[in-house]
Amino acid sequence: HRPPPFLASHSAARIPRPLRGPARLMALTEYTEAADEASWLEANEDEECTVDKAMFCGLIEATDMSLVIAQYMDECNGKGKKLPQPAADVLRAMLSHQVGAQGFWTTFLTDPELEKCTEPPFDPNLLSALARFPELNMGVLSSCLAMSATEETVYSEDEDEMMRENAYMSRLRVLKVLAAITSQPDPEGGLHGQSWLLDLIDYELLQQCLDTAEERGLDVEGGVLQEVEGVFPEVAKKHKE
16 A cells, blocks of 8 residues: 655645645534533543643553543543543543553554544544643654655565555554644634744654664655655754754
8 A cells, every 4th residue: 555645734744635625624623512521421431540640640541541531532532422421520630641652652553443532523522632732642642653754665675465554554543643733724814823833843753763764774765754855945044954
């Protein structure tokens, strides 16, 4: 499978074709109604996910809680609903620190059973929590993007199609999230959305992965790593300057 072609979304980033369409419709008119809080109590019947636990969890706990929250969000989004406030509070608490953010995004990007919540429009609680702790979460997403692109390159060289497809899935999910948060609903009208988050992409990490792959003799010419690097042309220009 070849990755889908890219197009210019706005002056700062390029996004996959499946995301083409008005950002306003994606982000503002979907998932306006929250799911019933009773459904969250049922999904979290063991009370594994609480704000206090989410704020101070270790990696194992973060992984377990992330699975519960992500699966529940997938269920809610599948019904056209967003997370109810108690679940949204837990998600925000997880994304407030490094271990929680790493645990959640790893689950969100790599679990193949998550279908609805990993496609736009995204749950507004997810995007608002990301923007609430921007440096942390954009850093984690940058790492995940660099790693998945690198793995995709390596597995392509090794002709390991299953692992390559897994890496491709993770990379595409990151790009879809970035496309959603960097879309500008109405630039001429002064509505720039959360496009400022693009400045927090760790471009140096992406460039480092590309350089390392070249040093190891991997064929990167016209490949995934160069494609990912080219997603952020303005960021690349600032880096080179």
